[in-house]
Amino acid sequence: MSDRSRILRGSARAVTGLLVVAVAATAAVLLGNTVLPGVTSEPQPLVVDTTHDANRTLVCAGAFGVLGADPDRPGATIPIGAPEVVVSGTASSAVSVTRPEGGEGLPAALTAPMAEPLAAAQLQSVQTENLRGVVGSACAEPVNEQWLLGGASSLGVSTTLSLANPGTVPATVVVSVFDENGPVDDLQMASVLVPAGSEQTVSVNGYAPDRARLAVRVVSTGAPVTASLGVGHSLGIDPFAISSVTRQTAPDTQLVIPAIANESDHEHGPSDSGEGDEFPVLLRALAPGDAGGQVRAHAIDAAGTRTDLGIIDLVPGAVGELSIAVWPQGAHALVIDSDVPVIASALGSATKRSHHDNEWFVPAPAIAADTPTAAPVVSGGQLVLANTGEAPAKVEVTAASGKGKPRTLTVAPGSAETVPAPADAVVTSSEPVHAGVRFLQGGDLAGYPVLAPDPRDGELTVFTR
DSSP, X not given: OOHHHHHHHHHHHHHHHHHXXXXXXXXXXXXXXXXXXXXXXXXEEEEEEOXXXXXXXXXXXXXXXXXXXXXXXXXXXXXESOOEEEXXXXXXXXXXXXXXXXXXXXXXXXXXXXXXOOEEEEEEEEEOSSOEEEEEEEOBOOBSEEEEEOOOOSTTEEEEEEEEEOSSSOEEEEEEEEETTEEOOGGGOEXXXXXXXXXXXXXXXXXXXXXXXXEEEEEEESSOBEEEEEEEEEETTEEXXXXXXXXBSSXXXXXXXXXXXXXXXXXXXXXXXXXXXXXXXXXXXXOOSSOOEEEEEEEEETTOOEEEEEEEEEOTTSEEEEEESSOOTTEEEEEEEEEEEEEEEEEEEEEETTEEEEEEEOOOOEEOTTOOEEEEOOTTEEEEEEEOXXXXXXXXXXXXXXXXXXXXXXXXXXXXXXXXXXXXXXXXXXXXXXXXXXXXXXXXXXXXXXXXXXXXXXXXXXXEO
C-alpha cells in the first residue's frame, strides 16, 4: 500500500471515530434532558405476627415496704407481711425476684405465651404501729420507660420507689422527679443499678424532700424494669393511710381512670364551694413535654350521666392539682381530656368510724375490641368497666378456668358500671372499654387498673419492594 493510501485510510478512520463520539455525546445530552417512562412500585406494608413462640412476663411488686420500720436504719425500706396474688390465665413459669431485705412476700415474675391472656394483681392489708390500710396493684410488664404520679414527701408522708428487673442482665435506671414547681434539680436525679432477677427500693423523700406533689419518670437501659410507688401517711404518731401507685407507660391526651371511690360515714364538711366531702378527691396531672395545657375532667356513672369536675391549667413539667369538692354519687370513673399529652392520677378515700384509708387510682389502657383480655379480681374486689366511646359495648365476662357460666351485658356509651366477675375474669368487648378493680370495705380502700396488653405489641410492619 502506498503512503498516500495509508494516510487517506487513517484520516477516514479518525473522522469516523470523531463522528461516533459526537453522536454518542449528543445522545447522552438528549437522554439527560428527556424524561423517560419508568416503572415504580410503592412499598407494600406487610404486618408480621412476632408472637409465635414468644413469651411475656409480668412482675408483681411483692410486700408493701415501710420506710423507717427499722429504727437502726431509718433510711431503709423494710417489707412487711405478704400480699394475696390473684392470677387470670395460666402462667408457664413463676419465679421469685430477690431483694436485699429478703423476708416473705417476695416479688414474683410470671411468664406465659404472648398469645395467651394473662394478668395478675395483688392485695395486702398492712397494720403497724404507724401505718394501716390496704394496698392493691396490678402486676406489670417490664418496660424501658414509665411514669408514676402520686404521693408526697411532706411532713408525715413517705414515698418509696420499687424497681424490679426479672431479666438475665443488669439494668441501669435513671430516676427523674417532678414536683409542684417543676423538675427537681438534675443533681438530685438518681441512677440505680438493679441486678438481674432482683428488686431495689429507694426513698423518693431522700431525693426530693418536703414536696407536696410528686411524679417520677423511670428510664432503664440494659434491661426493662417494672416500677411502683408505695405511699405511707401518718398524722403525728397515728396511722392515717397507705396506698400504692401503678405505673403509666406514656402520656396521652385522653385518659380514663376507672373504679374510683370516695366514701365516708362522717358528715360532710365545708369547702371553698360550700358543703363538700370530708376528704375531697384529688386529681393530679403532669404535662412532661415543653408545652403546658389545659386538663378538663368529668365523671361518669352507670346511667351515662356526665358531671363536669373542673379544669387544671398545667405549667410544663409541674404537677398540677384539682380538688374535687364533691365526688358525684354513683360515679365509677373519671375521664380526662387535655390539650397536650399528660399523665394523671386521682386520690380517693374511705372513712368508717376511726379508720381511714386512701388510694391513688391511675388510668387504665383500653381493652381492644373483640380481644379476650385477662382481668384479675382480688377477693372482695369489684370489676368496673368504662365505655367512653359512642357505641354500646357488648361485653362477655368469663372465667379463665372455664368454670361457671359466661355473663353478658351492655355498657352504654359514656357510662361506667360495676360488673360481677370471677377472680380469674376474662373480658371480651365489642367496643374498646377501660377496666379497673376497686376494693372498698369499711375504712379500707385499694384499687388498680386492668393493664390490657397494647394491641400493637407482637406486630412488626415490614415494607417490601
